Amino acid sequence: MYILLHSSQRRYHRGKGTKKMAALDNSIVALLVSAVFLSIANISLGSPVLTTTLGEVFGSNREEYNVVVETYHGIPFAKPPVGNLRFKAPEPAESWGAEQLNGTIKPKACWQAIDKAFDRFEGVEMWNPNTPRDEDCLYLNVWRRAPQPGDSPKTIMVWIYGGMFWSGSAVLDLYDGSDLAARKDVIVITIAYRLGPLGFMYLQNNPEVPGNAGLLDQVMALKWVKDNAANLGGSPDDITIFGQSTGAVSVGFHLLSPMSKGLFKNAILQSGSPTAYWAVMKTNKMVERVSKLAANVSCPVSLGDGLLSCLQGVDPEVLTDQQWILVDKWFDVPIGPMVDGNFLPGHPDCLLENGDIQTTNVMIGVNLHEGNIPVLYGFMDDFPLEEEGRPDRDPFRDILLAIADGDDSLQEELLTVYSSEFPDANKRRMRILDAAAGDSLIKCAVLDFTRAYTLLGGNVYMYSFEEKFKSNPWPGWMGVPHGYEIEAVFGVPLNAGSVNPDDEKDLTKAVMELWTSFAKNGSPTYQDVEWPAYTIRFEDWVKIRSKGIDIIRRPRKHSCRLWAHHLR
Incomplete structure (x- = not known):
């Protein structure tokens, strides 16, 4: 709700309350207005x-x-992009005058x-x-x-x-x-x-x-x-x-x-x-x-x-x-x-x-298991949350074919390339689906952008976030899925009542420092960690986890070459 201290600014009021207000008895309106002013006065103090x-x-x-x-x-x-402004480019907001705007209420989504x-x-x-x-x-x-x-x-x-x-x-x-x-x-x-x-x-x-x-x-x-x-x-x-x-x-x-x-x-x-x-x-x-x-x-x-x-x-x-x-x-x-x-x-x-x-300074990265949530949402009948994420052979091949956009030959190539990466037969099928989906949707595009932007003279720092926090609500077999580095960036594990152990809290502090030092200085730093910029020659990136922040050279490329041939 967008509450102002003067009724002349009611054009900014959010929601449908204005129409309902007009239908109320004048005495009720007066009481409501008085209550709003009293409430705002108390908040403003x-x-x-x-x-x-x-x-x-x-x-x-x-x-x-x-x-x-x-x-x-x-x-x-x-x-407000409503009425004849719907779908159109935004127009700048107007001044609300001398009265103060109430900034204590979260806006609507x-x-x-x-x-x-x-x-x-x-x-x-x-x-x-x-x-x-x-x-x-x-x-x-x-x-x-x-x-x-x-x-x-x-x-x-x-x-x-x-x-x-x-x-x-x-x-x-x-x-x-x-x-x-x-x-x-x-x-x-x-x-x-x-x-x-x-x-x-x-x-x-x-x-x-x-x-x-x-x-x-x-x-x-x-x-x-x-x-x-x-x-x-x-x-x-x-x-x-x-x-x-x-x-x-x-x-x-x-x-x-x-x-x-x-x-x-x-x-x-x-x-x-x-x-x-x-x-x-x-x-x-x-x-x-x-x-x-x-x-x-x-x-x-x-x-x-x-x-x-x-x-x-x-x-x-x-x-x-x-x-x-x-x-x-x-x-x-x-x-x-x-x-x-x-x-x-x-x-x-x-x-x-x-x-x-x-061209400027860029930090870019991925999570270890980017593909799990897209696969889970795309084929939720095959992945009950309470089970171990081990699809049977037929559903597995059907899902891989869908990831391959219905291309039978690509499906077989994906099976060959990714099977060699995951020797554990018990987890292989889910890991193949995660890797294939994650590479095609996110990881290979991140690598493509990193290379192209570096060639243009941009300073790029690349990472892979690989820590599954105890507070993560998804089953263990989901690993480190899409979106679950954000809690570290915003410091959520450090909040009072957090269930995160000390090593995860320490990692959170490191992530917050890496992100904000990059924002302040154009390069990420934390204690004695030396995070080199990505180069076409060495292709350095860092692996972020509670065990340490390690420099890795040359991320996965063979599978991305395969995807590059089919996705354009």
Whole structure:
């Protein structure tokens, strides 16, 4: 909820409460308004205040590790993308005047489907939105140490969430920036962006809906951060963007996009690459999918100029639910990023080949078992969570064939290549599926991007995260799956009541230092660890685990050569 101290600003109020308010008796309205003012007055007493270019925001204080951390939730960086602004590029937020904005309430998540897989057990539920969903969702959140006299400008780290471009939230408990701000003295910002059809709708020959609105939301947020860096206590020239999964893909897009030049200094890509075969949708495929989606919500493309207004009138939940009719593979983004000629002037492979991009310092990496969760979700009938992840022969071959996109010869090649890597017959089938899926979806694309970006002169630091934390809710056979380095980055194992043993807490401290030292200095450092930049000659990367942080030379390449031949 976006609560202001003056009723004239009610145009920014989130949700449907305004219509209901108008129907109430005047006396009840008066009581409610009085209660809101009293509540806000109580919250404001002693609350920290942040001055932005659009107005003041009051937040909340919390002591973390003997320092005071200020939190400001729900700061608008764009106008609510509702009504005739649905699907369109974001427009800058307007000033809310002299009154203070309430920054103590988490904003709503952008509209998305709720994941109900596996009876919504903890490993699923932790990724679902923890606030209501709404189209009015373009807000950001700030964590910083309470400013002190004589402070130098601090490094700003901007988090971009993942979720396959159809899910995600900037205020998940996992993304709480207070530990990073308290322990490492950086300013942490999480930003929201539109998802699914609402964020990536494309209407051919309609310049008002050119696609990639969700990515343009990110650009708008980064502009807000740069414009407000000094107000935050940071430097506009010391901004690092970091993200995981499709958040990492987004970070990669910003490295390639002319629209993002100058908005950040360093970049961290966790388990994602803009060069992944699924990251960019071909225009003809997007046109086909939009046509199918539109017809299914009673807005046929034959409406011509009336198509946009028709789609803008469809309930957001209906649009979100109907996107699943578009999926035709085991791993598929229903509606997502595309080459639009502006934000993405060309395919990432072509942009890297041409070299007309921003080169800077990049940290990029993967988790040990990237493929397990995609395989589990794609074929959940074959993998009951309570079992040991050992598929029978026939389901195993069927799944491998699906990963090979129905190519029988590729399936046999994959079986030959990966069988030699896993001698343990008891675990071989699951490990083959994990490796094949992980390589094709993430790992090989990460390696491709690392090599290409290094050749252009970028400084790249590559890692593999290989620690399964005790707090990880998934079965042991899942290993170190996609997404489960994030808790270390944000310091979750250090929280009070944590079940993590001391070695995992020590590793968490190391990860936080590696990530923030990279953000501050452009290279990751921790105690006596020497993390060399990736080079074409030596191809150094580091293995991160509680046993130690070790330098490894030459990551897996043979399987990636195999995938490179088939994925383009």
